[in-house]
Amino acid sequence: MTLTGDQIENEGLTGWANLGGSLRTRVRTGSFVAGLALVDAVGAAAEEQGHHPDVDLRYPHVDITLTSHDAGGLTERDVRLARTVTALAAGSGLELDPGAVSRLELALDTPDRAAVLPFWRALLGYQGQPGSDDEVRDPAGALPPVWFQESGSEEPRQRWHPDVWIDPTQVQPRIDAALAAGGTLVDAEQAPSFWVLADPEGNRACLCTWQDRG
Template sequence: MSESTSESARISAAQFHRAPDVSDWRVTEAGPVAVFTASSLAQAAALVAPTVAAAERFGILPDIDLRPEAVIVRVASRDFDGIPAAAPQFAAAVSAAAAELSLTPDPSRVQTIGIYVAQHSEADVRPFFLAALGYEPLGETDAVDPLRSGPQLAFNPIAGDNPARGRTHFDVFVPADQAQARVDAALAAGGRLVDDSNAPAWWSLASPDNHGVDIASWTDTQG
């Protein structure tokens, strides 16, 4: 039986981080995420069974991404309503299991990629991308991979822009304690700072050939 008090109860990122024993985890646009590095596929796979057991215990539906180098566990965000209230207990249980298996947490490797598709104010391009990518609608403006393996898309109208031109940029959601280092690395690699007026929530950068990338950490700190 699930120990979750209510499937509908939600908490914020700040509330999640104030919970005990969740220091391995960071919150991105996809929800709380932890990366545990491994020396082999077998070692990484050993975390799957205790993660499933914790998911059933606390009523959580996690995503588990298994690789030879690491296992990534996400409390997947399937709506815009916040983090499940039982997520901290689930996260703590997974971290305890990872420690027993000698898997090493590496919060610096947590990230989620989003693509923001800019469209003319008179255009509606979401149906095209839903069909072309096999995605599903999320809310009024977004689109998601049904299995959450691809980046989430958001569609942002640009009033008065040239209807023959699309302007799309990447959002890279990283932990708040990693954001400045990621910005510095991108600038050192030839990037250009476009706007830091919203920092430390996010920085807007441009590549050497002027493609846009926002380094965003606000999801890891929001109320």
């Protein structure tokens, strides 16, 4: 059974960002060797729990993503492993930085997604999502997913826009930075689910959070 955003919030996890179907964090390791040691420890714990994260080892940090692919979202398994990772990091004197992570989706506005989705799935080498007719994903999970947002057919219209999923605590700083960089806040009617912003030429993007999504 997948957990709602409110249920995840009520778990009281610290150091993790709920980015819509996945829990993510960045562990500041300070060195490649410390990062590798953490990855080894997380891998052993994941084997014990029978639930495996996506891990990206870099210098000087490690990004960790948790989701239950078989359930199509977040479950108690992810919460349990998140607590384990937090404890392992703390035991090594390492800090979790959830404000440093985000998730990027590409959205194509289309009045007929059934007509265009097969083309993009084939071109990108992506796969469809079981139980979903509006999204395609990279089988390896390395590239951003593409989802097809229903729109009108009036011209001119912006066809593509990025959806950037971030932790709710990062929304206002990100908006402030975008406005200072010459952008505009186009629409906050759906906040705190998402905000629509535009660059100086009017190209739009959305900042998204897990909030108010059921």
